[in-house]
Amino acid sequence: MTDCCIVGGGVIGLSIARELAGRGLTVRALARDAARDTTSWAAAGILPPAPQQPGLSPNAALTAWSDRLMREWAADLLVETGIDVGLRECGGLHVAATAAALERLRGTADTWRRRGARCDWLDAAALAACEPALAGAVAAGHLLGGFVLPGELQVRPSRLLDALERSCELRGVVIETADVARIEVRDGRVTGVVVDGRPGAETVQAAAYVLAAGAWTERLAAPLGLRLETRPIRGQIVMLRLPRPVLGRVVNRGLDYLVPRDDGRLLVGSTLEDAGFDPEPTATTIERLQGVARDLLGDAAEAPVERVWAGLRPGSADGLPTIGRAPGIRNAFVAAGHFRAGIHQSAGTAVLVADLVTGRPPTLDPSPFAADRPPAPPGPDSVAAMLARAAGVDA
Ligand SMILES: Cc1cc2nc3c(=O)[nH]c(=O)nc-3n(C[C@H](O)[C@H](O)[C@H](O)COP(=O)(O)OP(=O)(O)OC[C@H]3O[C@@H](n4cnc5c(N)ncnc54)[C@H](O)[C@@H]3O)c2cc1C
Secondary structure, rough: EEEOOOOOOOOHHHHHHHHHEEEEEEEEEOOOHHHHHOHHOOOEEEEEEOOOOOOOOOHHHEEEEEEEHHHHHHHHHHHHHHHOOEOOOOOOEEEEEHHHHHHHHHHHHHHHHHOOOOOEOOOOEEEEHOOOHHHHHOOOOOOOEEEEEOOOOOOOHHHHHOOOOOOOOOOOEEEEEEEEEEEEEEOOEEEEEOOOOOOOEEEEEEEEEEEEEEHHHHHHHHHHHHOOOOOHHHHEEEEEEEOOOOOEEEEEOOOEEEEEOOOOEEEEEEEOOOOOOOOEEEHHHHHHHHHHHHHHHHHHHHHOOOEEEEEEEEEOOOOOOEEEEEEOOOEEEEOOOOOOOOOOHHHHHHHHHHHHHHOOOOOOHHHOOOOOOOOOOOOOHHHHHHHHHHHOOOO
């Protein structure tokens, strides 16, 4: 019998599959959608600095640990698969367009320094010198200053998924297209997952099961007695095709950002929308995002739109992902609710889940992420806090 069946073929499911197979387990991963239709593929791939230091919140500790692991995974994946996942320390600029936003950024800069990240304050002239493509916006008085985080990274999510998929295959993971209809539970054990649309409604059986189905986990986990909230929060992105790269760094203005790729492509994002399971980009948002690029880059942003897309982030009520055993069920585990940080937290989540599945003492304390943790007020990374920020943001 298969050792572990994973439901989910996004960055979380594939990372867990890779880690478990690397530890010698036989793994079957079931995914309804092709990798390029997942939220993981839709991500921008921004990895803010995550220095490891004492006293971090559980979420920050997971990110810091995962950040370190991702650097190792990127190097290993290149050797193993030949695919460069595009992990680059490109740095990130955080800029303000109004006096009020500039004041807020001063507070944010202090927070980054307290967290141990290098953070250099820039006045408007220094901003233009740092990224000459912003000089027009500075001269027009549209950018007043900000700061640079030299340690901000970017990764190419599409390539990360390709590399994870290839690595899984090389490690013997069986990845199947399958729409899981429900999970069957008897006497405190999962006895199988029932796949829709197959003759006789096939039941896939394994010794252990991991639910890593992103925003869809809430519904699938209900038969396990779990009340998870993985509310879908839509994010849209416009990709422009510039003839050559005009920016070196990621540029963040409030919740909007520009992410330059080495090949001249420029991602313009994003939104935080409570739109249910509707995965379609909208004309008004596409127009708004093109406006963001024009505000910041002027004529340089008058480039063809190569593609637009949207993804459904798996939200979490308190702001923490759920990673752990389903309470009262001996052979089922959950890894979901990573909201805006699933790419960044993927490697750490995979190692933590693999430790729990194989009974190895975990490197990171899993208790803050437990499925039966006590309800807590929404934290700064929660859906409620981020939707409030998106509604009231003053760039
Ligand atoms: C616009 C945007 C920008 C983002 N930017 C960043 C960023 O810069 N940095 C960062 O760290 N994160 C970012 N994120 C967040 C990140 O993308 C998510 O946190 C992460 O992708 C979640 O991964 P996942 O594997 O849990 O979910 P998904 O990628 O949604 O994968 C879920 C998987 O479950 C499968 N599935 C669902 N239901 C079923 C079923 N019934 N049967 C079988 N399979 C099923 C799906 O087919 C899919 O394979 C961004 C997200 C968006 C939308």
